[in-house]
Amino acid sequence: MVEVSIERPAIYVVATPLGNLGDLSPRAAAVLRKSDLILAEDTRHSRKLLDHIGGSSAALAAMHEHNERDIAAGLVARIAAERLAVCVITDAGTPLISDPGFPLVVQALEAGLPVRPVPGPCALVAALSVSGLDTTRFLFEGFLPAKAHAREERLTVLAGMPHTTVCYEAPHRILGTLEDVVRIVGSARPIALARELTKLYETVYHGPAGEVLAAVRRDAHGTYGEFVLVIGPGPEQAPDEAEARRVLTVLLGRFSRRDAIDAATEILRMRRNQLYALSLELAPEA
Numbered sequence: 001m002v003e004v005s006i007e008r009p010a011i012y013v014v015a016t017p018l019g020n021l022g023d024l025s026p027r028a029a030a031v032l033r034k035s036d037l038i039l040a041e042d043t044r045h046s047r048k049l050l051d052h053i054g055g056s057s058a059a060l061a062a063m064h065e066h067n068e069r070d071i072a073a074g075l076v077a078r079i080a081a082e083r084l085a086v087c088v089i090t091d092a093g094t095p096l097i098s099d100p101g102f103p104l105v106v107q108a109l110e111a112g113l114p115v116r117p118v119p120g121p122c123a124l125v126a127a128l129s130v131s132g133l134d135t136t137r138f139l140f141e142g143f144l145p146a147k148a149h150a151r152e153e154r155l156t157v158l159a160g161m162p163h164t165t166v167c168y169e170a171p172h173r174i175l176g177t178l179e180d181v182v183r184i185v186g187s188a189r190p191i192a193l194a195r196e197l198t199k200l201y202e203t204v205y206h207g208p209a210g211e212v213l214a215a216v217r218r219d220a221h222g223t224y225g226e227f228v229l230v231i232g233p234g235p236e237q238a239p240d241e242a243e244a245r246r247v248l249t250v251l252l253g254r255f256s257r258r259d260a261i262d263a264a265t266e267i268l269r270m271r272r273n274q275l276y277a278l279s280l281e282l283a284p285e286a
């Protein structure tokens, strides 16, 4: 067992396992055991984790996406007044990464409270580390928009990014998203799809987007579980072209081709025929 000294008052942002309880660090377990209050996304789920470490004397309270904005200020005042050591945990991985915790951390920092990380599992980092794709520069996109049009628009922009992109995705949307990636980003773009990391059915598909889509379709369990999608970098582009793609994509999503090109010509000060050609690439004529 590791020895830790606990600050009071302080907030500890504690990473917890993605599935395999063995991934909870000894320091995380010690801080959870010694704290006064644990703020958990789902208290029933987190109780199992606390049982795994032999229990904790800390009180357990719920802090999730529906109440965290309302309770943050009151919590910060109480933590300071009662000099509490408080842990923030979520159902899996690192809090604040597509998870609750942001309002509390911001308000605690504003109030001058120490906020300490207890680092550990994070699905985006785990997936990236085994993706076989460039890790020198990457963009974490979180969840892509659920609505088809917004998702297409976002993928069109991401397709032009010269660095690796990491997205979280829900099981009921994974096939649709992969189909969009093949259509918009291209079937030849190298991607990796990580499923059920650290769990019994952990699977990582690697290869061109078209082949990964086919493999997921072939796999009877291909759409079950939790997913991280990693999209390899697009070609390096001149900054002007990347900006033109971004601006034109947004305009094409809102206006007719003619109006979009008119507006883009003024915004970007580029030649009309150049923008027309780019518009056909971004939104082929039906």
Ligand code: SAM
Pocket: 018, 019, 090, 092, 093, 094, 095, 096, 097, 098, 099, 121, 122, 123, 124, 167, 168, 169, 170, 194, 195, 196, 197, 198, 199, 226, 227, 228
């Ligand atoms: N805070 C978490 C983290 O640090 O990774 C992420 C929370 S977010 C609400 C949940 C998403 O993370 C899932 O929908 C999935 O995309 C990804 N995820 C979580 N656990 C995973 C796992 N074991 N394997 C693959 N993806 C996982």
